[in-house]
Amino acid sequence: MSPIWILLGVAALAQAHVVKKHDFDPEYTMLEWPAQFTLKAIRTSLTDNVVENYEIWRTSKLSRIDYNEGYVKSIVKSGKPYRYGIKYAIHPEADRDQETTIVCSNTEGNRYSRQRLETILPEDPESYDLAGTEESDGIEYLRFVYDYSDETTDRRNTIWAIYDEQNEIWIPSRYEVIEFNLWLGSKDKHEIWDFFDFSSSFSYRRVFDVSTYDCPDELETPTYANNSEAMKKNLMFVDPEKPRHVSHVFNVFKKDFGKSYSDKKEHLKRKSIFKKNLRRIVQHNRRNLGYKLAVNQFADKTPEEMKKYMGLNRRPEGKVGNIPFPYDDRKLEEAATELPVEYDARLLGLVSKVKNQEECGSCWTFGTTAAAEGALARINGGRLLTLSNQALVDCAWAFGAAGCDGGTDNAAYEWMMQYGLPTEAEYGSYLNQDGPCRILNMTELHPIKGFTDVTPLSVSALKLALINHGPLSVSVHVTDAFSYYSSGIFYDTECNELNLNHEVTLVGYGERDGDTYWILKNSWGPNWGIGGYMYISSRDNNCGVATEPTYVVF
Helix, strand or coil: CCCHHHHHHHHHHHCCCCCCHHCCCCHHCCCCCCCCCCEEEEEEECCCEEEEEEEECCCCCCEEEEEECCEEEEEEEECEEHHHHEEEEEEEEEEECCCCCEEEEEEEEEECCCCCCCCCCCHHHHHCCEEEEEECCCEEEEEEEEEEEECCCCEEEEEEEEEEECCCEEEEEEEEEEECCCCCCCCEEEEEEEEEECCCCCHHHHCCCCCHCCCCCCCECCCCCHHHHHHHHHHHHHHCCCCCHHHHHEEEEEECCCCCCCCHHHHHHHHHHHHHHHHHHHHHHHHCCCCCCCCHHHCCCCHHHHHHHHCCCCCCCCCCCCCCCCHHHHHHHHHHHCCCEEEEEEHHCCCCCEECCCCCCCHHHHHHHHHHHHHHHHHCCCCCEEEHHHHHHHHHHHHCCCCCHEEEEHHHHHHHHHEEEEEEHHCCCCCCCCCCHHHHHCCCCCCCCEEEECCCCCCHHHHHHHHHHCCCEEEEEECHHHEEEEEEECCCCCCCCCCCEEEEEEEEEEEEECCEEEECCCCCCCCEEEEEEEEECCHHHHHHHHCCCCEEEE
16 A cells, blocks of 8 residues: 555544454445545546545535635535536636636536536445455555446446444545556556545535625526537536536537547447546646646547647758758847747738648648748738648658658748749648649749748747748647647646647747747647637747747748
C-alpha cells in the first residue's frame, strides 16, 4: 500500500471499530454505503497524469459534490417540491474584463430526464464480491472486486473498506479502476481514489443552502439529448462514468456534427472512443488551468486517426528560406522597446475566413497559403484574395509534397516561386482529396519571390515579422488537449517544441493578466476553438510556435 493510503486509513480508523480476522463473518461481506455521509477524496489518474480533489455530502434526498477546492459545486435536491429533482451548477466565470464571478444555474428534471443524486463512490456496491483481506500497519482492510466486460471494454473495479461495528456502516478507504479498451487494444483508464475525513453527520442547512450563490428563482429545463447549448453549459457536471450521461452527450454530438456510423459495431466503437475523450475533457475543465476544452468534431477520433487532420512533414535537411531575415540582433533589440502590446492582422484585412482541411492531411497548404494571402494584400492596396489550397494539393508533388498524405512548407513555397498561386475562384473549391493538377489552364497566377525564415525562438523577432510582413506560417505540435481546445489561453506541458506535426497561421498577439499569447488561425473550420482560432501562451515556446516561423515575399 502507498504511504498516503496508510495515513488516510489511520485517520478513518480514529472513528471506526475494525473488523478483525476472527470477525470475518458473512454479515460483513455485503458492501453498502450509509444513507448519510460526507468524505473527501483524492483521485489520481495514472493514465492521464491528473490529480484532483473532491468533497461530497450525501443524504437519501440531497447530494453535493465540490470539485477543485470547492470552486465548482454540484448540488442536487430530490423530493418535494421537485418531483423529478433539481440540480444547481455553481462555478466561476471570467467576464470580458477578466474579473471572476461565481455563477449559478439550475436545471429541473422531468419524467424523461430526472436529476438524480450524485456520488463519487461506486453506485452499486452490493454487486462487488468479497475477494479477501489485506493488512497494512496493523489495519486489516476488506477487499471487494467487481469485473465487467462488454463488446468494447474489460474493467476491474476494486474497493478497500473497513467496517464500523459501533455504527454498523462501511467506510471506504480506496477505490481502484482499471479499464482496458478492446477496440484500441490499450489501457484506457487506471485511476485510484483515496478517501478520508469520513463522517456520518454534518449540518444540512450549511451544506445544501444555495441562496448564498445567487441562484436564479426561475427554472431552466434543457433536454440534453436535443439541446447542444444546454450540454455545453453543463459539460463540467457530466459524469463520464454514467452510461446515461455519456449517451445524452453522445447523442448531442452526433446531431451537432452530422455523425452516422455504418453499423452497430462501428457505433459501439465510436461511442467507446467518445467516452474516453469525454472523460479527458470533463476532467480538464474541472481544473483551473486557464483554458477550456470542448466536445468538438474530433470527439470520436483516436490520436492515430487525428494524424490525417494534420499532415505536416519535417523539412529536408538544408532546406531554408531563400530570402534572409532582414533584422539583426541590434535592430531586434531596438524594435523590442517600440512594439505594441497587442496586434491583430485580422483588423487590417490581411486574413481570409477560416477554412477546413477536413480529412485531408493538407495543413501545410493552409498555413503557407494564408501567409501568401496576407503578403499579397499588403502590396495589392489591401485587396484580400482567397488563394487556392487545392492547387498545392494537386500540383506540388515534384517539390516534395504528397497531397493529402502530407507535405512541407518549403515544398509549398518552392512551388509558388515557380508557378504562383491561383485564386480559389478560378482554380475551384477545396475538394478534401487529391486531384489532377490544372495549373497550366489558369489565366491569373501570383508567383512569389521567395520566403523568409524568422529567427527561431525569438519572441521579438516573431512579433516584428508579424507586424511588418505577416500573417506568418508557423509549425506546432498538436496534443490531445490541443485537438479539443475551446477557449482561454492554451498552455500544455505535453507539447514538444521539436515534434512539429501541424501547420497553422500566426495572425496576432496580445497580453492578459501578465500572460502573453499568440493568436493562431487553424484549418479545422469555425466550429473548432474560438471561431477557428486559438489563443496560445508564448511562454516557453509552448507547442513550438517560435521554432520555425516563415513569411512570404512577393
